Amino acid sequence: MTLVEVENLQTHFHTDRGIVRAVDGVDLAIGEGEIVGLVGESGSGKSVLAESMMGFIDEPGEIVSGDIRLAGDSLPVDSETQMQSIRGDRISIIFQDPMNSLNPTLSVGEQIAEAVRLHQDVGESVSLSAEVKRRIFGAVTDSESWRRAIEMLETVKIPEPSSRAADLPHQFSGGMRQRAAIAMALSCEPDLLIADEPTTALDVTVQAQILDELRLLKEEFDTSILLITHNLALVAETCDQVNVMYAGEIVERADAQELFDNPQHPYTQSLLETIPRLDDPERSLTAIPGSIPDLIDIPYACHFAPRCPEATEACFETPPDFRSVGEDHDAACLYRGVEQDHQHPQ
Ligand SMILES: Nc1ncnc2c1ncn2[C@@H]1O[C@H](COP(=O)(O)OP(=O)(O)OP(=O)(O)O)[C@@H](O)[C@H]1O
Numbered sequence: 330m331t332l333v334e335v336e337n338l339q340t341h342f343h344t345d346r347g348i349v350r351a352v353d354g355v356d357l358a359i360g361e362g363e364i365v366g367l368v369g370e371s372g373s374g375k376s377v378l379a380e381s382m383m384g385f386i387d388e389p390g391e392i393v394s395g396d397i398r399l400a401g402d403s404l405p406v407d408s409e410t411q412m413q414s415i416r417g418d419r420i421s422i423i424f425q426d427p428m429n430s431l432n433p434t435l436s437v438g439e440q441i442a443e444a445v446r447l448h449q450d451v452g453e454s455v456s457l458s459a460e461v462k463r464r465i466f467g468a469v470t471d472s473e474s475w476r477r478a479i480e481m482l483e484t485v486k487i488p489e490p491s492s493r494a495a496d497l498p499h500q501f502s503g504g505m506r507q508r509a510a511i512a513m514a515l516s517c518e519p520d521l522l523i524a525d526e527p528t529t530a531l532d533v534t535v536q537a538q539i540l541d542e543l544r545l546l547k548e549e550f551d552t553s554i555l556l557i558t559h560n561l562a563l564v565a566e567t568c569d570q571v572n573v574m575y576a577g578e579i580v581e582r583a584d585a586q587e588l589f590d591n592p593q594h595p596y597t598q599s600l601l602e603t604i605p606r607l608d609d610p611e612r613s614l615t616a617i618p619g620s621i622p623d624l625i626d627i628p629y630a631c632h633f634a635p636r637c638p639e640a641t642e643a644c645f646e647t648p649p650d651f652r653s654v655g656e657d658h659d660a661a662c663l664y665r666g667v668e669q670d671h672q673h674p675q
Pocket residue numbers: 342344349351369370371372373374375376377378389390559624
């Protein structure tokens with residue numbers, strides 16, 4: 330079953346220089362209990378896509394068209410009040426810097442307990458901020474929500490969770506802080522967790538541990554995950570499906586294994602060239618020549634054409650539609666797959 334469907338989404342920013350088409354006609358599907366990767370170079374629009382799904386787009390940004398459906402219902406992305414309740418309940422996000430979600434002045438346990446209270450409405454939550462409540466009541470360490478917070482910390486493998494729960498975020502290591510942010514994001518038992526570069530700031534060993542953790546949590550909570558990263562090696566190991574994004578558009582999508590074994594779009598092929606390989610350590614790693622275009626007024630059809638080793642004149646003139654290039658594998662390139670026949674036979 331499909332949990333999330335994004336259809337022809339366009340999110341633009343109206344700036345003094347012109348319209349930045351950060352997300353420009355994106356389709357994306359996330360199945361129930363699936364980890365879906367979204368990869369692409371810096372500036373390709375991955376975070377803006379995530380922010381659109383969270384209802385975080387503010388002036389000068391605007392969702393100008395498209396539909397985002399969660400379990401069949403369109404998200405009310407233009408109603409902040411309705412999106413707020415969806416965020417506390419059905420969609421959560423974690424960021425590269427866990428301090429974007431954590432409050433530096435409150436103990437980790439209290440923050441998670443508050444998220445639990447808001448979600449479950451267990452009757453302990455009055456409409457005061459967690460910070461004010463703490464000043465008035467102190468940490469309610471014998472409450473149901475506090476017990477649940479400790480359970481959540483244990484789930485994300487914080488050692489000695491009942492004592493560490495009283496720590497402030499800065500007393501945690503970087504990896505533990507990200508675990509705490511994950512615990513908080515999952516405390517509302519969301520249908521969808523968006524992880525925007527969750528491990529980029531961490532060292533390699535900790536990165537692997539956090540990704541393992543996400544996989545386990547997906548099983549345990551049956552949460553779908555959208556994993557955003559520019560590190561293709563990470564999605565190979567972690568994701569079921571992968572979407573490759575370039576300059577505001579998705580250019581290729583496939584099963585993770587299929588994408589790595591059989592990349593089709595020249596952009597994906599170039600991107601794969603940039604990751605280190607164990608079987609060929611001598612290979613010199615190069616970044617893709619050139620750089621991602623300014624997303625204002627891209628005057629040519631295929632956004633990758635100027636950097637593409639295979640581009641012809643047609644690539645600059647004819648917008649590439651998605652074509653089937655394998656089983657459940659699509660790429661948007663004029664020189665891949667066969668053109669879809671829109672005529673029905675007979
Ligand atoms: N508030 C804003 N105003 C104007 N332009 C914006 C705004 N937010 C994002 N953009 C533009 O949207 C484009 C896409 O940015 P986005 O952050 O989504 O890229 P990304 O793929 O997440 O990159 P990274 O890997 O660096 O996180 C960029 O050109 C960026 O400058």
